[in-house]
Amino acid sequence: xxxxxxxxxxxxxxxxxxxxxxxxxxxxxxxxxxxxxxxxxxxxxxxxxxxxxxxxxxxxxxxxxxxxxxxxxxxxxxxxxxxxxxxxxxxxxxxxxxxxxx
Numbered sequence: 229x230x231x232x233x234x235x236x237x238x239x240x241x242x243x244x245x246x247x248x249x250x251x252x253x254x255x256x257x258x259x260x261x262x263x264x265x266x267x268x269x270x271x272x273x274x275x276x277x278x279x280x281x282x283x284x285x286x287x288x289x290x291x292x293x294x295x296x297x298x299x300x301x302x303x304x305x306x307x308x309x310x311x312x313x314x315x316x317x318x319x320x321x322x323x324x325x326x327x328x329x330x
Contacts, residue, residue, distance in 0.1 A: 229284050229285065229286050229318075229320075230252055230284065230285065230286075230287055231252070231282050231283070231284045232250035232251060232252050232269060232282070232283050232284075232285070233250060233251055233252075233253070233280060233281070233282055233283075234248055234249070234250045234277045234278065234279055234280065234281040234282075234283065235249050235250060235251055235279060236248070236249040236279065237249070237276055237277045237278075237279070240272065244274075245272050245273060245274055246272070246273060246274065246275065246276055247270055247271075247272050248270065248271050248272075248273065248275075248277055249268065249269075249270050250268070250269055250270075250271075250283060251266050251267060251268045251269070252266065252267040252268075252269075253266055267307075268306075268307065269292070269307050269308070269309050270306050270307065270308045270309070271308065271309040272308070277321075278323060278324060279324075280324035281321060281322065281323055281324060282321070282322040282324075283319060283320070283321055283322075284319065284320040284321075284322075285317060285318070285319045285320075286317070286318050289311065289312055289315045289317050289318065290309045290310060290311055290312060290317070291309075291310045291311075291312055292307050292308070292309060292310075293307070293308050293310055294306065294307055294308075295308055
């Protein structure tokens with residue numbers, strides 16, 4: 229199980245689905261620039277998550293597919309989560325505490 233933190237959740241397909249971008253700071257990962265401590269994943273779905281929400285999931289239940297994304301500086305590859313066929317995912321969601329101003 230790995231815990232990711234939501235950094236954005238934006239509408240897609242005229243609001244029918246949302247793209248959630250989340251990252252993991254708990255372990256070193258290899259990437260194009262060398263070793264880093266941040267892994268960023270994207271997932272598309274119907275639920276809306278607040279920034280800072282922690283999502284714990286078992287990555288063995290998901291396939292990670294890299295898809296190209298064109299930018300002004302060239303192409304980058306984004307990692308998208310796809311639930312494996314026949315799997316009912318074990319996911320824990322921890323909503324961040326709201327800050328109340330007086």
